Amino acid sequence: MDRSRFVxxxxxxxxxILVSFVILGFSRLVLPFRTARLLAGPVGLVAFGLVCYxxxxxxxxxxxxxxxxx
Numbered sequence: 101m102d103r104s105r106f107v108x109x110x111x112x113x114x115x116x117i118l119v120s121f122v123i124l125g126f127s128r129l130v131l132p133f134r135t136a137r138l139l140a141g142p143v144g145l146v147a148f149g150l151v152c153y154x155x156x157x158x159x160x161x162x163x164x165x166x167x168x169x170x
Contacts, residue, residue: 101157101169102168102170103169103170106154106157106168109150109153109154112150113154116146116147116150117144117147119143120140120144120147121140123140123143124136127140
């Protein structure tokens with residue numbers, strides 16, 4: 101994985117987190133809270149998984165086991 105792809109995936113994860121909050125906020129205006137959470141949940145789960153993957157990649161790079169190339 102090169103550095104630009106890592107940064108792109110980080111920006112995507114941040115964007116997905118924001119989208120999850122926006123979905124939750126706007127859907128709470130017209131739907132019950134439980135339904136709003138059900139709509140925002142999958143996006144938040146994908147973002148969480150992506151953040152976990154990026155954390156593992158960064159930790160492996162810091163340990164020198166799997167470098168993030170330039």
